[in-house]
Amino acid sequence: MKATARASANIALAKYWGKRGCPGNYPAVPSLSVTLTQLTTQTTVEFIDRLPRDEFVLNNVLRSDRARDRVGHLLDEVRARMLRPLYARVTSTNTFPTASGLASSASGFAALSAAATKAAELSWSNERISDLARRASASAARSIYGGYVLLRAGPEFGTKDELSATPVFSATHLPLVVFVCVVTDREKEIGSTAAMLRTQEMSPYYHSWIEHAERTCRQIQAAIEQRDLEHLAELVESNTLAMHASALSVGILYATEVSARIVEVVRRLRACGTMAFFTMDAGPHVKVFVRPEDATKVCLELERVEGVLRVTKAAISDVSIRWESDL
Ligand code: DP6
Numbered sequence: 001m002k003a004t005a006r007a008s009a010n011i012a013l014a015k016y017w018g019k020r021g022c023p024g025n026y027p028a029v030p031s032l033s034v035t036l037t038q039l040t041t042q043t044t045v046e047f048i049d050r051l052p053r054d055e056f057v058l059n060n061v062l063r064s065d066r067a068r069d070r071v072g073h074l075l076d077e078v079r080a081r082m083l084r085p086l087y088a089r090v091t092s093t094n095t096f097p098t099a100s101g102l103a104s105s106a107s108g109f110a111a112l113s114a115a116a117t118k119a120a121e122l123s124w125s126n127e128r129i130s131d132l133a134r135r136a137s138a139s140a141a142r143s144i145y146g147g148y149v150l151l152r153a154g155p156e157f158g159t160k161d162e163l164s165a166t167p168v169f170s171a172t173h174l175p176l177v178v179f180v181c182v183v184t185d186r187e188k189e190i191g192s193t194a195a196m197l198r199t200q201e202m203s204p205y206y207h208s209w210i211e212h213a214e215r216t217c218r219q220i221q222a223a224i225e226q227r228d229l230e231h232l233a234e235l236v237e238s239n240t241l242a243m244h245a246s247a248l249s250v251g252i253l254y255a256t257e258v259s260a261r262i263v264e265v266v267r268r269l270r271a272c273g274t275m276a277f278f279t280m281d282a283g284p285h286v287k288v289f290v291r292p293e294d295a296t297k298v299c300l301e302l303e304r305v306e307g308v309l310r311v312t313k314a315a316i317s318d319v320s321i322r323w324e325s326d327l
Contacts, residue, residue: 001086002046003118004324007110007143008317009039009102011178011287013224013236013279014217015243016138016151018200018210025135026154026163028200029213032220033142033149034171036178037317039096041104042327043111045075045119047086055089058108059098071112074136078116088116096312101182101285103192109133109140114321126321130164137193141165146318148173148224153214171316174227177295179288180312181302183258192282195252202250209246213239229291233270233277236289240279247282254284258307262286265301274298 016031054075056068071090079085090112094104113133117124124132126144134141134151141164142149148169155161190198200206216239223232244254255263259280266288269276276290276298290298295313302311 001048001119001121002044003115004042004044004327005111005114005118006040006042006322006327007107007114008035008037008146008320009041009096009104009107010035010139010142010149010320011102011279012139012142012281013148013232014213014220014239015279015281017196017213017243017246018206019138019196020154020156022154022157022159024154024160025138026159027138027151028153029210030153030217031139031142031151032168032217032224033139033151034176034178034316035143035146035149035318035320036102036314039102039107039312039314041092041094041107041111043090043092043108043115045088045090045112045115047082047088047119049086051087051089054087057089057091059093070109070136074109074112074132075116077132077135078120078122081122082120088119090116101180101283101287101312103139103281105137106139106143109136110143110320112136113140114144114323118323127164128162131162134163134165143320146320147171147316150221168221169224171318174224174229175292176289176316177292178314178316179290179295179299179302180314181262181286181288181305181308182310182312183256183262183284183286183307185309188254188283190252190282195247195282198250198252199246203246205246205249209242212242216242229275233275233289236277236279244280254280254282256284256307258305259284259286261305261307262288262302265305269298269301
């Protein structure tokens with residue numbers, strides 16, 4: 001009753017920001033992401049006889065905080081389907097630094113969902129594993145798949161329906177290179193869950209954000225389908241700025257002056273004919289997308305920006321989940 005799985009991190013081009021009112025962690029808006037190469041979480045789950053409670057070791061540190069509770073809740077859903085429910089020992093390692101500017105919850109809960117269902121000997125489909133991951137952290141539903149991945153909004157009213165992500169295009173359909181520009185090593189002050197809840201409760205712009213997100217997500221999918229990079233760039237930036245504006249209206253300012261400087265560089269590059277566009281998540285780091293042929297030049301420009309600590313390069317991966325036998 002032991003299994004190991006690895007899952008890749010993802011970056012949303014159309015953001016998930018806001019939840020439906022019903023329980024079950026259903027997103028209020030559709031989102032679309034790319035799954036990244038190299039940046040992964042590897043997780044081993046072992047269900048053990050007579051273990052008095054779940055154990056969670058993350059990057060060699062035994063956790064007894066909210067992180068352990070979130071893991072425990074996901075395991076409870078798996079245990080509910082086991083003939084002989086047992087507690088588990090979970091060991092998880094990120095192959096990218098925690099302060100790398102990438103959320104590890106997406107790859108973390110995707111790897112946990114895959115490893116836990118396999119260790120429990122449940123032969124679940126990817127759809128069902130994606131649904132399980134979504135309940136723990138909605139962006140994790142997308143990390144079950146490679147390439148460009150869509151997660152639809154949840155149903156408006158209370159439901160127990162399955163909602164899983166769907167792969168929509170392969171990485172080769174529109175190959176892009178992503179630079180993650182890390183601007184601080186400090187932990188963020190307010191995490192994505194708390195920030196999106198505050199936005200939906202208090203922002204005067206929340207309803208406009210929902211409308212904007214639905215429309216831009218649809219348009220982003222169409223621009224990818226048509227390989228229309230210029231339109232894609234405008235839409236992705238508009239989507240991320242609207243998300244950040246809704247958070248800003250409730251006092252949450254993730255961008256710093258270094259983030260603003262990177263945005264300026266991206267705009268200058270685009271004005272001078274190099275296709276580059278940015279997006280930002282619940283933190284000050286900026287992710288920059290470029291064509292593979294422009295990668296070297298753009299990387300040099302980004303590394304030169306005052307205040308940028310590191311620039312990590314990734315590409316879009318067609319595979320996310322890897323099992324122990326493939327590692
Ligand atoms: C800004 O998936 O971390 O990265 O479902 O509450 O765990 P929970 O939220 P989470 O939110 C991710 C928000 C985002 C945008 C995105 O990845 O779509």
